[in-house]
Amino acid sequence: MNHPLTDVTRALGGIAYGGDYNPEQWPRDVWREDVRLMREAGVNLVTVGVFSWSRIEPRAGTYDWSLLDEVLDLLHEHGIAVDLATATAAPPPWFTRRHPDARPVTASGTRLAHGSRQVFCPSSPAYAEAADALVTALATRYGDHPALVMWHVHNEWGNHNALCYCDTSADAFRAWLRERYETLDALNEFWGTDFWSQRYGDWDEIDPPRDTTAFRNPGQELDYRRFSSDALLARHRAETAILRRTAPRLPLTTNVMGTLEKKVDGFAFAAECDLVSADHYLPAADPDGHIDLALNADLARGMAGGRPWLLMEHSTSAVNWQPVNVAKQPGETRRNSLTHLARGADGLMFFQWRQSRAGAEKWHSAMLPHAGTEGRVWKEVKALGAELASLSEVTGSRVRGDVAMLFDWHAWWALELQARPSDRMGYLDAVRDWYEALWTLNITCDLVPPGADLAGYRVVLAPSLYLLSDQDADNLTRYAEQGGHLAVGCFSGVVDAYDRVRPGGHPGALRELLGLVVDEYLPLREGEHALLDDGTRVQRWTERVEPRGCTTVRRFADTADGGPARGGPAVTRHAFGRGTGWYTACRLPVPFLREVLRTLCAEAGVVPVVEAPHGLEAVRRTGEKHAYLFLINHTPETCRVPVTGIGLAGGEITDGRAVVPPGGVVVVREERRTAPA
Template sequence: MMNSNTTRPSFPRRPRREDTAIHFGADYNPDQWPETTWAEDIALMQRAGITVVTLPVFSWAHIQPDEDRWDFGWLDRIMDLLAQAGIDVDMATSTASPPAWLTAKHPEVLPTTRTGETLWPGGRQQWRPTSPVFRRYALELTRRMAERYGNHPALVAWHVNNELGCHNAYDYSDDAAAAFRAWLRERYATLEALNDAWGTAFWSQIYHRWEEILPPRLAASEPNPTQLLDFRRFSSDALRNYLRAESEVLRAITPEIPITTNFMVMGDTAAMDYPSWADDVDFVSNDHYLDSRPGGIDELAFSASLTSAIAAGRPWWLMEHSTSAVNWRPVNPPKLPGELARDSLTHLGHGADAICFFQWRASRAGAEKYHAALLPHAGADSRLFRDVVALGRTLTDLSEIAGSQSVRARAAVVIDYESWWSLTQEFLPHTRLDYRGQALDWYRALVSAGLRVDVVTPHNDLAAYDVIVAPLLHVVPTELAERLRTAVVGGSHLVTTYFSGTVDEHDHVILGGYPGALRDLLGIRVEEFSPLLDGDVAVLSNGATGRMWSEEVTVTDPSVQVLRCYEQARGAAAGAPAVTRRAVGEGSATYVSTRLEDEDLAGVVTELLAAAGIEPDLPEPLRGEVIAAVRRGDGVDYWTLTNRGNRDLGSSADVADMLGGTPLGGADKLGVTDAVVVRVPRG
């Protein structure tokens, strides 16, 4: 084993490829295979057009076999081979999962659950984000990696840890308790302010010493709701603080190498407030895995758009997705022919300048051995690998898109992580509100109306949008309420729903009637919530049905227009308003007091867009059939059109002609599992 602390010699750097091309790559785990396979790997990578690999994500135990032993030899060799082959490296710091010797020597780094159980080694991410012991070892590894490979010609980016918080977002250990108290001191300064914010007069929870405060461990009943919200804020910040710690080491040694870490903007992943992390990386990267159920492509585009918003419209990297089946759902079907390219191009259309996968070679052992890869168990003589090679050619053809920025849509759906967190607590009027699912419903309805749609956060410029849909915007601080009012007065058309505007940043109910912070803007008032029991529906005046919720809405401003009334509902009298719209300044504010779906939601969206004078972005044959995303180049726009899977839409040439452009890449036809990229000159 190598025990030397000497660094690698300096190499001349070559131009960063991502400035001029779309990167194409995958996680690569050469240490999991005999070195005799490496030459074959690199030859097949070159055949496929691979330009970048991420390594060595989970190799700490190989690099540091014991506390006093280091072995970089194998990593030196593969780095040199990749450099000679012209393949770049996004180098992970290998800190994602500590080696067995570390956790055996220091079991105090292991996370603790809410119920006091230890999360033992045997999986991955078995470390506390706030552990000073873990951090000492991890930062030493990070330092050695930076010193050794900082000047290597293959290195194009640093990849901090991996999927921070995927399995260890919430730790309730003594380390976490101490860090939580420090975080609270910084946030509130005094116990008096904390007691007021947490409402600790309730249930005799008043704190007289900081040492009395604990994380929300298992209690006799649901813990204090503001404590829960603050713990989620703290937990996201603890992971962010860890990201900053590794980044500081890397920047001190290699200031010219950009830093990223792979976010997980997908599905129900909500523990990390990624918009607040964006400034801590030099470029945003994201992992996303297709939901194989019907409508999964809509969720993919929704997540890709949200990633673009977090990146402020700048290019980002798709760090992981799957060529075919994953291994972690109850049933894992393979992707259909065409879906590999369709998914990749949809991410590219929403701003991704790198299309990468987990992983290069399918594992033969371990927990992810049935997860698809670019090189499957069947080898290079397989349909999947041929599709990978074809995708590499397509991305080369699309190289002119690299570096172009996303073009803002006119309509936006708002995702607010703090509202999402608040709506996962117990002791709510309804505990199955499905925050992200309802946001996705509105996204689909707007797409079905023929619009391009951005998914944004409150951090983005909301006033830049003609239509702002903010369902279940539960937590509304004064500053956000004022920004929304200003946007509406200036010409934006806001749509929000029940249980919005209800609480402030401390999770305190805004008194005077619901929807609290948005009550005056909407021109309505609600005295009492009336969530619906399972199986109950609310019947509206046009025959539409609402689920989950109903309310007795009172109109408080004579300018409010009632668009739908209740005919029959558990919590509203016949004739009571169900959907209202108020003209305000140059815009309007709409309130929807029940959960509408499918055609019923589409009907409201169509009516609201007509009232606002907003026409579809797409020609009639494509409306509702495709998801459209646009990136802007020099004198040209690049439209990516993704078929939503309803029907074949004809040749790519015919589709491009509808937009006044020409096909640039993608499928020859826009079939049900296809996407095409169209170059449209800008007049």
């Protein structure tokens, strides 16, 4: 049975290529130029209607289909397929004027005004009614239009309105809590409300965790994060139900935000989609942004369950929302795009097709820039389209890692609440450090939730799991017992799913697996450090560990420079069942962490994709007949990598070596090495 994205790419004739198309921003005489240039650039798919609610429904209940009718027919006439958006991400002015109480409210009580996108409370009945009516009308009119190949539900759920603290949200929160806990006694127990005299005697006494005099109840705040994500998920489900009922022939997706945001549970949204799509934008201030790119791509693939996925948005050059919006260097757009392709994307889309003349995103780059067809960006866009057409055989193949890295929005939310031992323990900092260490070894990993089926992985990495549910703890324990190799980062396993500290000593649910007890957490101040016994300097965090069966691999130095945990274990290994459990009692720097993971992976039989120079990224996709090796050079030097196969793009293969130029990408077709799943 084909995956829905494979069906889409087959209909398109290859890799999906295009971007958001917003014809409402331009006069009609521009539209024909657009489709002509789309064909010239190799565009075969565009997303239409993301922010067009005010055009489609200029007055409540009155629809104007003239623009969409003409644009969809025009695109179809020129062989360009459409991903039609439900347009619900930007309510029009008439809606907020008619329903002022539907506007979101901040934790301090400020009701936000109309004037941007996503100006709605996710729990608002008025918004639900208006959005459902719009989606029903769209699906009824266009569900059978020949241009459409998929639905685009909403846009970046919760990007700007993830948390609303209005009275409507308060009522919805109470209903959510009743369903979750059933009784107030249970809620009081799980939230620990006997602390600070917070015990509730009536459901109506419970409010959202609005601004207050001191620290908010962490159990309440964590649940509000969950409720808020679920409130948006309920809206997503409502829209998808309408589309599946009214236009069932078309698959649907929504663009999740990956590691860019902690606002919603991306795995939960991905599970409700026929195919997974994600947005990714490089942080311009990060010289190693290509590692962040790889991390986001692997997470998107994890959300897709290892199947091909769609890159719904990235940029051809600079964005408009960072402090300094740095333009991409020549060749960087191709390198970024092919990296996403290497890591499982079967479609590469941009925001947007034509760069805006007005509005908040007019300085966001596009496929067709302000400079038109004479500038560098357009030439690179056109060249990329031609190259992707030549790589169409890659579609449907998959990336398979021997290593899983655990990623959990709930652990992220809990770690970064108020009143933790240190506010310097950022969740993404830990994930990125561990990922970078693995990336530099050219070992591919899948990013999966802690409750995923881990049986097929030789190594599982848990960089940061401050919160760990009983079920997920059991999953990790079974994995190690049955022969898996698990490595756990510091300050993990500490609390249960309700942010309650596990009794009996840290790290709580993982004590037996790791063969140790953490006597005390010893965070470091800004500017402080501690030395390990080999001279490695660690910052931010240390722990005093008492071995209970584990072997010490590295210690804190037994001198004053060893910090508050001087002389104690810093890295440990414990034989558990048929497997092992490793633990790091500090925030290790990436070079040291790389050596720990190198040792662990070698012990588990995990090998790099290829042996390559540092800075040469290698990823393999495997299909029915062939494998495809992507070699991506992030160095200023030419790299030569031993390969066996035929070059498809980007460079030469001479004497059994692929020659990868500085900043270049080479794609090699190999004979299939592993059987497809």
